[in-house]
């Protein structure tokens with residue numbers, strides 16, 4: 001008998017969603033679903049920003065969704081911490097154990113011994129903010145600052161009174177685009193077409209970065225200052241603008257305060273002095289300043305990379321002053337563009353989502369950056385329960401070996417909600433399975449453009465996985481918390497926190513645009529929300545907090561430390577940048593079509609440094625400092641300068657010969673303000689193994 005030729009009936013649907021990754025592009029996608037199985041995920045051509053393209057990370061998203069390595073049931077640790085020996089358990093058993101242990105810890109040590117570490121794995125509003133309702137109700141530790149973004153926002157606000165700046169797509173109208181500390185073609189690839197369009201109309205693109213990135217390769221001009229020295233370059237530019245009469249005095253008089261003092265202050269910042277600090281030619285300082293003072297419209301585009309320095313906030317504060325001096329805000333396509341998420345805040349009521357009113361008392365505050373310290377049993381008030389949600393702190397937090405020592409504590413109760421058994425999850429007492437973006441309903445405000453996206457679930461949760469919000473509804477039940485707000489349904493929450501948005505229309509079209517001035521000039525006539533209503537070139541608020549009142553270049557403390565021979569013992573500056581097109585932070589490096597195609601970890605240095613150290617291409621080097629040491633093969637590069645080495649970041653312990661990752665070496669110092677981290681002010685020594 002021939003096999004039946006009748007086709008098996010299938011139901012095919014196409015479902016619209018939005019990428020949740022911590023990436024400025026928040027692309028729109030379409031998932032094709034056959035009989036409940038996602039068979040294709042591709043860019044939505046109608047999306048007003050991403051226009052149908054995704055990226056080398058997410059082009060294979062379904063491999064991630066259906067990976068044989070997905071965690072699909074709750075797991076309980078049966079081996080030693082870090083050994084990754086687990087047994088599957090039921091959700092009921094997992095929640096019983098969590099409820100019991102959490103209550104005991106709260107009874108003994110108070111809720112200030114419980115730390116929810118919610119990282120950046122999912123940028124959707126419900127996923128990232130709804131959990132705060134539960135943690136507010138419990139009164140657990142509140143993380144302050146952030147590994148990403150808080151410093152750029154705080155620094156900008158010191159000058160402008162707000163993080164709200166130019167919409168990056170407005171660079172389409174610029175004639176000069178300074179990409180300052182951002183690797184657009186890697187990290188924000190969907191902005192690049194706007195830059196190319198401006199270029200086709202005659203715009204010049206300058207990249208300012210200590211690394212010759214793929215973006216630098218595509219620029220008209222590349223300026224390569226030493227890491228952490230840009231403020232000197234900015235002050236040198238200000239010097240030239242003042243000296244050469246390139247300041248827009250009318251705009252400055254109307255919309256800034258502190259100009260006269262700034263003029264006196266930059267008088268000593270001659271191009272020669274600035275160039276000396278930055279390790280570039282004085283002629284380049286002159287040229288950059290002259291271009292900036294004469295070409296209009298002029299846009300400065302920056303993102304996150306430059307905040308990862310001890311004086312990271314000062315970088316953003318000083319950079320945000322530059323457009324004011326030349327009156328750049330007058331022009332469409334002129335001004336200062338950074339993360340744009342703050343514009344979307346007008347669409348979503350974050351307070352209503354997080355419900356801080358549920359707190360029984362003020363929460364204990366701990367800087368996110370200082371995880372290693374908070375887990376240290378000898379600290380004043382060590383953490384006793386750690387809940388890691390959408391993050392991989394063992395790979396992403398500085399002083400990673402300090403974090404590892406904390407995670408290894410037998411008296412620390414660790415719960416990790418994850419899709420994969422990450423380095424961090426290997427140390428958990430309980431691992432709980434998390435859904436991927438195509439398995440849950442959410443809304444996604446973008447930080448690289450003004451389109452908030454709808455995310456419709458395309459498939460049922462894989463295995464027994466649950467979304468972040470479902471997890472926290474379950475935790476509330478396990479703790480016996482009956483407050484209605486902790487149990488609200490996702491769709492009801494979305495409707496209640498977007499009062500100004502037609503949610504049915506949003507669901508139908510897939511996106512809604514955050515409001516922005518129609519003429520594209522947010523500050524043409526000033527109106528900055530600082531106390532003075534003006535751009536604060538001089539800031540009383542900063543002075544009151546003990547910071548310099550004027551933009552000021554300060555060398556990093558790690559290199560200028562009290563230890564006189566630190567720089568002699570550790571003569572190289574180490575950068576640990578995002579570099580791999582197939583990684584998103586530490587996500588994807590363990591997937592077979594991602595990590596292996598990127599090769600493996602390496603340390604880059606220029607040929608001259610390698611020669612001096614007696615190292616050759618591919619040879620194993622030891623990179624070390626007082627925090628840790630790491631063995632990695634050498635790659636000779638022309639992307640760096642002498643004295644600067646780089647270990648591109650995102651690899652897990654399993655990829656490193658000695659199980660330690662780049663962040664074992666990095667500097668956990670807090671930034672000047674904004675509560676960020678100085679990853680990129682790390683000194684190391686290098687030798688052949």
Ligand SMILES: Nc1nc2c(c(=O)[nH]1)N[C@H]1C(S)=C(S)[C@@H](COP(=O)(O)OP(=O)(O)OC[C@H]3O[C@@H](n4cnc5c(=O)[nH]c(N)nc54)[C@H](O)[C@@H]3O)O[C@H]1N2
Pocket residue numbers: 022023024148180181182183184186187188208209210211213226227228229230302303304305306309575577578579580581582583584585586680
């Ligand atoms: N492919 C890919 N895309 C990503 C990510 C990823 O991991 N992979 N991560 C996403 C995330 S979380 C973020 S925050 C964004 C970040 O987006 P970006 O901020 O654009 O990227 P970064 O690589 O962090 O930093 C940008 C550049 O800053 C430079 N930099 C470091 N120190 C200094 C300095 O002192 N002065 C100057 N001028 N430049 C400096 C670095 O060399 C780097 O080239 O990218 C997002 N997009």
Ligand SMILES: Nc1nc2c(c(=O)[nH]1)N[C@H]1C(S)=C(S)[C@@H](COP(=O)(O)OP(=O)(O)OC[C@H]3O[C@@H](n4cnc5c(=O)[nH]c(N)nc54)[C@H](O)[C@@H]3O)O[C@H]1N2
Pocket residue numbers: 022119120121122127147148304389390391392393395396397417418419420422434435436437467468576577578584585586587649662663666679
């Ligand atoms: N040395 C060095 N360190 C850095 C940086 C650097 O440039 N250099 N960059 C810093 C920056 S900018 C950032 S943003 C941070 C990123 O830090 P993290 O956000 O911690 O980065 P990821 O490693 O991507 O971890 C995200 C995890 O969330 C999981 N996940 C994804 N979606 C969900 C979900 O819906 N629910 C749950 N529960 N889990 C989910 C993923 O599987 C993944 O393991 O790293 C910082 N660390």
Ligand code: SF4
Pocket residue numbers: 019020021023024025026027050054055056057058189584
């Ligand atoms: S990771 Fe970024 S570029 Fe890639 S699909 Fe998501 S939003 Fe787009």
Ligand SMILES: [Mo]
Pocket residue numbers: 022120147148149304
């Ligand atoms: Mo980030």
